[in-house]
Amino acid sequence: MTDARILAQTMLGNEPYGLLIGEGWRPATGGGRFTVTNPATGDHLAEVADADASDVQAAIDAAATALPSWSIVPAPARAAILRRAAGLMLEEQERLATVMTLEQGKPLAEARGEIAYAASFLTWFAGEAERIYGMTIPASIANKRLLVLRQPVGVCAMITPWNFPSAMITRKLGPALAAGCTAVIKPAEQTPLSALELGRILRQAGLPDGVCNIVTCQDPIPFSTTIFDDERVRKVSFTGSTEVGKLLIQQSAATVKRLSLELGGNAPFIVFADADLDAAVSGALASKFRNAGQTCVCANRIFVQRSIYEAFAERFTVRVAAMQVGNGLDPATVIGPLIDQQARTKVERHVADALAGGASILTGGSAATPETQFWTPTVLAHATPTMLVAREETFGPVAPLIGFDDEAEVLGYANATPFGLAAYCYTRDLSRAWRMAEGLEYGIVGINDAIPSTAQAPFGGFKQSGLGREGGPSGIDEYLEEKYVSMVL
Numbered sequence: 001m002t003d004a005r006i007l008a009q010t011m012l013g014n015e016p017y018g019l020l021i022g023e024g025w026r027p028a029t030g031g032g033r034f035t036v037t038n039p040a041t042g043d044h045l046a047e048v049a050d051a052d053a054s055d056v057q058a059a060i061d062a063a064a065t066a067l068p069s070w071s072i073v074p075a076p077a078r079a080a081i082l083r084r085a086a087g088l089m090l091e092e093q094e095r096l097a098t099v100m101t102l103e104q105g106k107p108l109a110e111a112r113g114e115i116a117y118a119a120s121f122l123t124w125f126a127g128e129a130e131r132i133y134g135m136t137i138p139a140s141i142a143n144k145r146l147l148v149l150r151q152p153v154g155v156c157a158m159i160t161p162w163n164f165p166s167a168m169i170t171r172k173l174g175p176a177l178a179a180g181c182t183a184v185i186k187p188a189e190q191t192p193l194s195a196l197e198l199g200r201i202l203r204q205a206g207l208p209d210g211v212c213n214i215v216t217c218q219d220p221i222p223f224s225t226t227i228f229d230d231e232r233v234r235k236v237s238f239t240g241s242t243e244v245g246k247l248l249i250q251q252s253a254a255t256v257k258r259l260s261l262e263l264g265g266n267a268p269f270i271v272f273a274d275a276d277l278d279a280a281v282s283g284a285l286a287s288k289f290r291n292a293g294q295t296c297v298c299a300n301r302i303f304v305q306r307s308i309y310e311a312f313a314e315r316f317t318v319r320v321a322a323m324q325v326g327n328g329l330d331p332a333t334v335i336g337p338l339i340d341q342q343a344r345t346k347v348e349r350h351v352a353d354a355l356a357g358g359a360s361i362l363t364g365g366s367a368a369t370p371e372t373q374f375w376t377p378t379v380l381a382h383a384t385p386t387m388l389v390a391r392e393e394t395f396g397p398v399a400p401l402i403g404f405d406d407e408a409e410v411l412g413y414a415n416a417t418p419f420g421l422a423a424y425c426y427t428r429d430l431s432r433a434w435r436m437a438e439g440l441e442y443g444i445v446g447i448n449d450a451i452p453s454t455a456q457a458p459f460g461g462f463k464q465s466g467l468g469r470e471g472g473p474s475g476i477d478e479y480l481e482e483k484y485v486s487m488v489l
């Protein structure tokens, strides 16, 4: 069966994918459409509407119109819609996961996991909607009363990435809707279908017209210019590269918008000699190769204490060499394709630089086939902190192993980067675990834990890895304004 036929069978109804603006689906004003392709096969999957600036403006109008009525819907009623949407996502998990694998390439088992992960943000923030507490503050004057109210920020724009096409939307949209904000979303052009499917589900769950608008487009510039120029858009949340994040910081100045930025990482994964070696090997495997290494939090540099370097390298390499590369729809696949040719070129460049600098290949090291985006999972021995593969985010299935002697040395290597999103440390020494947790300059630290991400915990980075936090109790603060009210009796 062709990819397009599998997709057709997964879609609810047989409508072409349009823009979700205000009261429903519509084509782009200029009639434009663009093609979504399967990165595993190169096959044409579907066509979606290609919005221009006037469509973005219409989406902002719809979100601004819906704001006054949505922001006063009682919190339990907002929460009920979010919980219903999460329930529908889980009911439709197989269908949504198939759509995701077709457009993004990740193995079906991972796509199923992402749908559950995405739904968990709606459920968690439904709970948070019911706990948007204000404050009273004791005044120093007898007839004064000091109060703090927490109110929705307003219309929020969200620019989301292709690596987690569903969860990176709900991690922003869940708290926004819970807080009483309305939204205009631009999903990545490579993976718009998961976003549009989520739009259908939110409507099915009873989300009122105009509260969530989804604008697909190929060129991000008209979208960002329109949202940043519009005074009614009070906040922009972006997940993507640090390079683009910096441009958005500049653009936000003109209308002083709030920003949440989840940007690049360069995660160190540190294995001490006192670690449980099998747990460290499994952890490194999970952290490095989830989504074919295309996650912002994935291990980018694996530091192994010299006394166990050979033993770790041997066990790790055996496991990596056994990973099956292929189409994510095949149940045996654990490594899908890279998202595009640009991604493959970067991986090639990093591996070539490492080899030129003296690293050697323990397994992998090349494309699985010359003409496609499949890269064989790779382990590089004798990598050094100065190689490109250790300085830049590779975003691919390449694991450089770097030796170190002691704690001070590895902490120095780990923190010597402008990035600070996630770091990992494997040790059985409790004191060392604390020292590392406190010394690593990162927003997320996994101690003997390779997959710390969860809806209940804050996700975000230090330094050039971003601004603000998504998820966890602080996730909803990003979508709330504090209003101080001072009252004389």
Ligand code: SIN
Residues within 6 Å of the ligand: 163, 164, 239, 262, 294, 295, 296, 297, 453
């Ligand atoms: C990301 O790569 O940005 C998200 C990964 C996660 O939520 O664990």
